[in-house]
Amino acid sequence: MSSWPMRSPSLPKLLSSSVMAASALACLLPGPSSASGVPPVSAEQRETAERVAQAGVPLSELAADAPDSHTVKPGDTLWAISGLFLKSPWRWPELWGMNREQINNPHLIYPGQVLVLVKSNGRASLQLAQQVGSAGTAGLPSYKMGPKVRATRVDDSPISSIPQHLIEPFLNEAVVFNADDLALAPRIVAAQDGRVLLTQGDLAYARGDFSQATDYRIFRRAVPLRDPSTGQVLGYEARYVGTASLKRQGEQRQLAGGKTETVPATLTIKSVHEEVNAGDRLSPVLQRDFTRYVPHAPAGEMRGQIVSVYGDALTAGQNQVVALNRGAADGLERGHVLALWQSGRTIKDSTAAKPDMLQLPDERHGTLFVFQVYQRVSYALIVAAQAPVRAGDRFTQP
Structure with a gap:
């Protein structure tokens, strides 16, 4: 991942998190049209967005090796970029600072733009900078923070929210x-x-x-x-x-x-x-759906199991697709992020005075991203997995 060194004295006044949202939200949220069948942003999501726009994320949620900045490259996604900065990449709307007044702002994130991690009062937000010179103080690049985002189209295509080519x-x-x-x-x-x-x-x-x-x-x-x-x-x-x-x-x-x-x-x-x-x-052939997927957790408790691995394989790993035994009737939505669990083994405890059978606890070992929802079943992309995924494995809200 590309980044450049930065010292805070070389940066002028920083762009507010609500302005940064203007650039990110068109990639994160569906527009006002309901033609795609995607539900509108809920009141709860808007409330969270408004709160986060003022606060950012706690520093404790940042990845241990989060860089000070990142230059967007072709092939980047908001998920991948947020994975550089956050422990949980799917929580990127909090890092970008969504703002309810700017949900339909048309600005986009393009390759070549520079994203800066700003830390203040125990919180962090991701903001956008523009390079105005090849070198600044002490040989560092010089960047300008303006009162509004001016997207420079270095590439014809804005970056997507998740790896679109994997689910298309x-x-x-x-x-x-x-x-x-x-x-x-x-x-x-x-x-x-x-x-x-x-x-x-x-x-x-x-x-x-x-x-x-x-x-x-x-x-x-x-x-x-x-x-x-x-x-x-x-x-x-x-x-x-x-x-x-x-x-x-x-x-x-x-x-x-x-x-x-x-x-x-x-x-x-x-x-x-x-x-x-x-x-x-x-x-x-169905009309192609250009929905921008917004990652979010289910509003309430969500429990279910994997029905099958798509295709002929018995097990699956990262970037493969699985069918889930929950759908729209159960409150599952496109964009829902789910935690994947591996069932604990049953062992014989031979260390006890009287050996008996013992059920080991389940272990979380992956993350699912729901991209297609039917009435009683859904399809999800495995975005992370530390062990083979099988039919019968369970999932919950993250």
Whole structure:
């Protein structure tokens, strides 16, 4: 991580934490539009934001080796940057000092900008500086703190809140259906030239209703997601196969004698995750969601278990996706941060006068970030894990 040395005498009057919020909040909070389906900032979040904007974070919450400054680089995220400064990176809104009046401010953080850690009266806040000279006193860079943020666009893209590239593929691929949704969806019935398997560029023929879209995702084998404790079916996860586009609608042809003939629709296979088969189902491609994810803890107690590791693996680690047995019906939201726990082993205590079985305590060993929520199940990214993650492992509020 890039940083430069700084001495406090070389800095003029510091920018207030409420002004810093103007630059960070567009990356942290959804805008006023509800088109994405993301809930608006709650009154409690606003109250916390207003309080933090005045206070910053306690020095005890800073990482032991927190730098004095950091220069934003391409590929940085707010989570990663906050991990340099905080023990718990997901608490970055407190470090950046959110302010309720500036939640919809359009300013963004871009590579090339310099972030300065300011400590005062036992609290710390992250503020933004602008370089105005190549060298200052004693050879140190000279920086100017102004009355407002003036973002210099060094790179065309502002930094994201979390590693967006890790979850984007799953927004279309990791999908939970109700029992009947996929069973009633259009299906591929045959391939061009009698082929058994289809790949990119091949033509496929399908039956069903294609009036709602022209671009489709291809799924196979809807598998029930069961609660690890109760065995209850929470939803059906379908295996993602690829994508296809509609080339020609199907039709009903009139034949002699008043009979009709069904002509299937024709689709072109656009991309494949694995080869496409007859019987695979088609579901419209969803509109891409550009939601900025805001990390926050659940408002109340949250307990649950991991249903499965996405894909064929039996265990998972950092940057992999897992399904959870809690969803919107349980109060889980996109952006929720959860603590991951490993169950303690049961051992035989041979040190006792009369040896007996002993349950060791559970140990916290990771962090989950919820990015997709359905009614009774959700998907989360493992952002940190010190041990293999398995179905049945439990999670709580952080």
